[in-house]
Amino acid sequence: MSGFAGHVDVGDGHQIYAELTGPADAPAALFLHGGPGSGCQPAHRALFPKATRLLMFDQRGAGRSRPHGARHANTTAHLIRDIEALRARFAIDRWLVVGGSWGATLALAYALAHAERVSGIVLRAVFLGTRAELETAFLDTLPRFHPALFDDFLALLDAPERADPLGAYWTRILDPDPAIHRPAARAWAGTERILSRITPAAARLDRDALAAPGPLPATPFMEAHYFRAGCFLDAPLLDRASALRPVPGHIVQGRHDLLCPPATSHALAARWGAPVEVIEDAGHDMADGGTIAALRAAIAAMAAR
Template identity: 55%
Template sequence: MPDQAMIEEPLRPFDARMLAVGDGHWLYVEEVGRRDGTPALFLHGGPGSGAQHAHRRLFDPSRFHALLFDQRGAGRSHPYLSLTANTTQSLIADIEAIREHFGIERWLVVGGSWGSTLAIAYAEAFPERVNGLVMRAIFLGTHEEVEWAFVEGPKLFRPDLFAEFIALLPEDERSDPLTAYLRRLADPDPAEQAPVAQAWAAYERALSELAPAQTRLTAPVGQSARLPPTPIVEGHYIRNDFFLEPDQLLRDAHRLHGIPGVIVQGRYDLLCPPKSAYALSQAWGNCRLQLIDKAGHAMTEPGVTEALVAAISEVGERR
């Protein structure tokens, strides 16, 4: 078990670089831990949110050589917010490009929310390159999950927040708010795009915690007026069904049978409810599903980060 004191503070990368992956995209990639440690890859959520300092804390620096990168259009990668050649298949190819660039044969892959979607898709495409999976808040990229996360779930459990979310739309569009929001998120006119992007980001943030500090669609104090990136990239992926065939990830879960893993799942995750994690665990078979009581969606929910650190240590020892 790693010494928690070693990973309390975000770790400084021992190296960082921009990596050209084609289609005009340059990815920001950083390395933390030790160069001769167990190779691990972290996949951030969103899509579009970028890797965060807190994600570095998941990896014991005395044991792991962890790579974190900002996916196409996200964070410090260039061009920022680009949707050109920004698909699930492109991101899978980028992961392989990173692996080959660093001369890694096989690695542990870690991801949460959208990062779990990408981790599953990558592992199903290249199972021989993955020696373990640790994932949080499973999202399988289906229309049913999107409708639940943004419409049906909030209607039932956060009706006040849902009412505020649809109030930004003309009355005749409120019966199908998801379509209306997605159309505006794709609008190049800042007057149309910016208000719904800010509302979407605040909505997701409020839905991600079991006991949210923020209960209204207002930006946190001190937040930059810069257009939030996640809604723009996320909207692009939702409009394109995450570039996946219907039920693709569950259909191909048999390809994960040779890969050990752990799923860490908040029992009261409103955005990515346990139904998807349970379905994947049953289809996968070679994994342990750990439900965290009194936890919602966010990695910062009580007990979630601790469970991830322990799971990464556990699966990392099996290489």
């Protein structure tokens, strides 16, 4: 099969949207989007050389996959099985695996489960799927770098909930009552968006707009589902990272990433042995500074091996 764009039934009532492009005899690559819950974009395809047999897909419940937002039978293990099902469907033996943020989490989990199918790994903004990382970002970094925004973030919660703000947010986001989940989802997404950018368009939440009618961001619901469950990881990825030493890799890391700081990438690199390329003028957003250029170069070099 030379190319494909459409839905693939992976069972459990899920149909995931997938796109396969590039020459059938070209080196194969897999791109894993972030979130969890966001989806693939045309800009992701532009990271790869044209002579790449590239598979991109929207994970269960995300992007164009159906049913949209579905969280049943939606765990890291399910996503790994979906990746293997797609690899087998399109007769790909081994591939380069690329992902950033949550996509890096899933890339590592997949590589640890199926190292024999991975020719190399390129990661950006490493997230290892732990509660500790989320607490650092939202309960340590947020009040230190954006204290007024942290006040906005906490203002949505009742006093007893502030003993565990993250757990309270995830419970609210997953509450079926729109009066509860609507403002929580918007506040979570707004806070995360500000933390992801070096120069955010706004540095505060618009509290009056949080409960207003209108469309809601999709990602907070999937993130709450995954984060509340420890990203459905059986064991810490960092503890197992030394098993990846035979797999070549490259890590691209923004110096000023407030969500996935350099310390995480360096901790992973120490176990794995992959180099970390720090982008001095970048935060978490892939569009920052020289991040895209660094990713393109790393992917091209890895694909040429």
